[in-house]
Amino acid sequence: MAEVTQLIHHYLRHNKRFPHVLCPGCGHGIVLGSLVRSVHQLGLTKDEVVLVAGIGCSGRIAVYVDFNTVHTTHGRALTFATGIKMANPRLKVIAVMGDGDALSIGGNHFLHAARRNIGVTALILNNNIYGMTGGQSSSTTAENCYSTTSPYGQQEQSFDIVELAKAAGAPYVARSTVLHVKLLDRIITTALERPGFNLVEVLTPCHTQFGRKNKFKTTVDMYKWYKKNAIPLDSLSKLPQEEQQQRTPIGIFVEENRPSLEERYAAITCRLEEASK
Amino acid sequence: MPTKVKKNHRKEERSLFALGNEAVVEGALLAGCSFFAGYPITPSTEIAEIMAERLPKRPDGVFIQMEDEIASLGAVIGASLAGRKSMTATSGPGFSLMQEHIGYASMTEVPLVIVNVMRGGPSTGLPTSPAQGDVQQARWGTHGDHPIIVLSASDVQECLDMTVRAFNLSEKYRSPVILLLDEITAHTREKIQIPNRETYEIFSRIKPSMPPEWFVPYEESMRGVPPMPALGEGYRFHVTGLTHDVNGYPTSRPEEVEKLMQRLFRKIDQFFYDIQIVEETACEDAEVVVIAYGCVARSAHLAVLQARELGVRAGLLKLKTLFPFPRPAVERLIRQCRTVIVPEMNMGQMSREVKRVNNGLSSVRTLNRIDGQIITPAEILKVLQKA
Ligand SMILES: Cc1ncc(C[n+]2csc(CCOP(=O)(O)OP(=O)(O)O)c2C)c(N)n1
Ligand code: SF4
Numbered sequence: 310m311a312e313v314t315q316l317i318h319h320y321l322r323h324n325k326r327f328p329h330v331l332c333p334g335c336g337h338g339i340v341l342g343s344l345v346r347s348v349h350q351l352g353l354t355k356d357e358v359v360l361v362a363g364i365g366c367s368g369r370i371a372v373y374v375d376f377n378t379v380h381t382t383h384g385r386a387l388t389f390a391t392g393i394k395m396a397n398p399r400l401k402v403i404a405v406m407g408d409g410d411a412l413s414i415g416g417n418h419f420l421h422a423a424r425r426n427i428g429v430t431a432l433i434l435n436n437n438i439y440g441m442t443g444g445q446s447s448s449t450t451a452e453n454c455y456s457t458t459s460p461y462g463q464q465e466q467s468f469d470i471v472e473l474a475k476a477a478g479a480p481y482v483a484r485s486t487v488l489h490v491k492l493l494d495r496i497i498t499t500a501l502e503r504p505g506f507n508l509v510e511v512l513t514p515c516h517t518q519f520g521r522k523n524k525f526k527t528t529v530d531m532y533k534w535y536k537k538n539a540i541p542l543d544s545l546s547k548l549p550q551e552e553q554q555q556r557t558p559i560g561i562f563v564e565e566n567r568p569s570l571e572e573r574y575a576a577i578t579c580r581l582e583e584a585s586k
Numbered sequence: 587m588p589t590k591v592k593k594n595h596r597k598e599e600r601s602l603f604a605l606g607n608e609a610v611v612e613g614a615l616l617a618g619c620s621f622f623a624g625y626p627i628t629p630s631t632e633i634a635e636i637m638a639e640r641l642p643k644r645p646d647g648v649f650i651q652m653e654d655e656i657a658s659l660g661a662v663i664g665a666s667l668a669g670r671k672s673m674t675a676t677s678g679p680g681f682s683l684m685q686e687h688i689g690y691a692s693m694t695e696v697p698l699v700i701v702n703v704m705r706g707g708p709s710t711g712l713p714t715s716p717a718q719g720d721v722q723q724a725r726w727g728t729h730g731d732h733p734i735i736v737l738s739a740s741d742v743q744e745c746l747d748m749t750v751r752a753f754n755l756s757e758k759y760r761s762p763v764i765l766l767l768d769e770i771t772a773h774t775r776e777k778i779q780i781p782n783r784e785t786y787e788i789f790s791r792i793k794p795s796m797p798p799e800w801f802v803p804y805e806e807s808m809r810g811v812p813p814m815p816a817l818g819e820g821y822r823f824h825v826t827g828l829t830h831d832v833n834g835y836p837t838s839r840p841e842e843v844e845k846l847m848q849r850l851f852r853k854i855d856q857f858f859y860d861i862q863i864v865e866e867t868a869c870e871d872a873e874v875v876v877i878a879y880g881c882v883a884r885s886a887h888l889a890v891l892q893a894r895e896l897g898v899r900a901g902l903l904k905l906k907t908l909f910p911f912p913r914p915a916v917e918r919l920i921r922q923c924r925t926v927i928v929p930e931m932n933m934g935q936m937s938r939e940v941k942r943v944n945n946g947l948s949s950v951r952t953l954n955r956i957d958g959q960i961i962t963p964a965e966i967l968k969v970l971q972k973a
Contacts, residue, residue, distance in 0.1 A: 322824075324833055324835075325833075325835055326835065355822060356818055356819075356820050356822065357818060359817050359818065361664070371824070372824050372826070372835060372836065375822055376822060377817040377818060377822050377823070378822075378823075378824045378825065379664070379667060379817075379824075379825045379826075380824065380825065380826035380827065380828065381660070381690070381827070382660070382686055382687060382690055382827060385656060385657070385660045385687070388652065388656065388657040388658075388659075388660025388661050388664070389660045389661070389663055389664035389667075390664060391623075391650070391652070391657075391660075391661050391664065392621070392623060392650075392660065392661030392662060392663065392664025392665040392666075392667075392668070392672070393664040393665065393667060393668045393817060394664075395621070395648045395650055395661070395665065396621055396648060396664065396665035396668035396669065396670045396672075397668040397669065397816075397817065397818060399818070400668065400817060400818050417653055417654065417657075418653065418657055418660075420653075421652075421653040421657070574642070574648070577642055578642050578643075578647070581642055581643050582643075582645075585643065
């Protein structure tokens with residue numbers, strides 16, 4: 310316990326006015342904890358980490374940690390992150406986004422960041438809803454789920470973030486829930502160590518907005534459902550076909566090595582410098 | 587494609603037969619710009635193309651083509667926060683897309699330069715024709731009440747000079763600066779002088795000198811402009827577009843909100859005379875003065891000289907700073923003159939400002955064209971003779 314407290318004191322901002330804005334039971338705090346542990350484990354200094362966040366409940370977590378933190382505009386965190394990384398490739402740039410943030414308003418930037426393979430670790434905190442604005446449907450709200458803007462059930466098909474990231478060319482794609490903390494710590498740590506665009510999707514419950522609308526009586530019910538629903542990727546194929554479709558696989562989906570944009574850019578500038586000599 | 591550079595006998599000083607857009611790039615590089623992010627749009631495209639060729643050849647120079655203009659300005663803000671002098675260039679529709687981020691840069695006090703080569707609008711309008719329709723968008727395009735610096739240029743040499751100015755002002759006052767050009771100025775080719783670096787005073791943002799523990803990122807001071815460290819230099823702080831307290835943390839306490847907003851305005855107001863740049867021609871004894879900017883100012887210049895030959899006591903006030911509106915210069919001439927004439931290639935976006943200052947003192951005439959054609963010296967002369 311003492312160790313945990315020390316860790317908290319090292320990474321949280323003392324002069325920030327607590328309490329934080331997240332609801333009791335929100336999964337976002339668990340992701341922040343995991344991120345801090347990963348940074349700590351890798352021995353990164355607080356000065357070299359830049360946490361760029363979008364707008365939404367997930368975006369608010371940046372204010373509490375003592376890194377270089379930039380709370381940007383809704384959907385555009387990856388564009389700021391791209392500028393920061395290209396301007397100073399030595400920085401460890403992490404973008405924290407909500408599902409609405411990253412894939413609805415920011416969908417285009419997401420695809421292009423993955424395609425470019427810019428050296429940014431992207432964390433998408435997917436709660437399948439717009440939390441901050443009061444529970445409207447997002448592009449990951451599942452069909453027939455309820456939200457304040459789909460009072461008769463969501464009619465649109467939802468995005469699968471992992472599939473999208475794969476298709477766009479991200480060299481590292483992983484998913485966990487906030488209940489699988491060991492896995493979460495592991496994939497965030499790996500993502501931070503790797504060059505290029507690394508995507509980590511985290512399934513995180515929002516009882517206040519999603520749970521309430523979709524017949525989860527308590528926050529605990531919701532956590533139980535997340536636990537039941539998620540299945541490690543390698544166990545998936547052991548299930549009967551219909552059941553496979555109802556479960557969400559977690560684990561590492563893609564792990565390839567490809568030079569990042571900033572590395573390729575540096576190679577060009579080197580070549581030009583040689584040529585001018 | 588950039589034109590071949592001809593070496594002049596004076597060391598480092600070069601002359602160049604350049605496009606307005608090309609001169610912008612020269613000015614930016616002279617001012618120390620090392621980061622450009624953009625998305626192609628006529629008539630600003632050459633700026634991105636020449637940057638793409640030039641920047642990778644410079645130590646630390648970064649060029650990146652982003653997926654749209656929102657992304658471009660996002661990347662520019664990120665790069666500026668990471669310590670680079672950064673810019674983007676665009677035209678009408680792209681400028682509209684940038685508006686949310688212009689507000690973000692004002693609120694977070696991130697220095698950067700946006701060049702908007704205006705084209706006819708609204709909408710995709712007249713992509714290759716000149717216009718001056720974005721004057722009020724540059725002033726008020728983003729939401730919320732905020733100060734802004736908007737400059738313009740009317741010939742190729744000025745494109746270079748004003749780009750250097752734009753960087754200097756943005757760095758000095760930690761503010762986004764918008765350089766408004768028109769298609770004619772951007773696509774005119776003229777001989778210009780590229781002076782050596784020493785000719786210009788080049789300003790870079792002031793960095794904090796205190797130890798990081800003492801650093802208060804948005805502290806009140808006499809100057810009103812807080813020092814700005816780069817990300818990763820040891821001064822960790824929070825940057826947010828939300829209204830924030832002196833530590834950078836979100837606040838909605840009225841006294842803290844008021845303080846921040848007042849400081850944002852004050853830092854521009856206080857240095858008004860450093861920011862305001864106008865140029866007068868034959869104004870000493872003028873009875874009729876033309877107030878113009880951009881390519882129209884060149885037509886007006888000739889018209890004024892011709893009018894003088896015809897015995898009309900005409901003068902020209904060329905605005906190089908559009909906002910904050912150079913009120914003192916305009917007001918003085920209004921008091922002195924019988925009539926002021928404001929020709930512009932829109933329905934009267936700058937004459938609104940002149941009329942606001944005029945407040946019934948003299949007569950304000952407008953001359954507007956919105957057909958994608960330049961206002962000629964002859965047209966202005968005609969109005970001058972009748973005034
Ligand atoms: C341009 C713009 N449009 C809309 C909003 C309003 N808005 C704020 S947060 C948000 C959605 C947040 O949802 P999500 O990204 O899923 O994050 P969560 O709050 O669920 O963590 C929206 C639509 C905004 N801030 N800016
Ligand atoms: S609304 Fe949902 S996402 Fe937002 S803090 Fe509350 S539980 Fe978390």
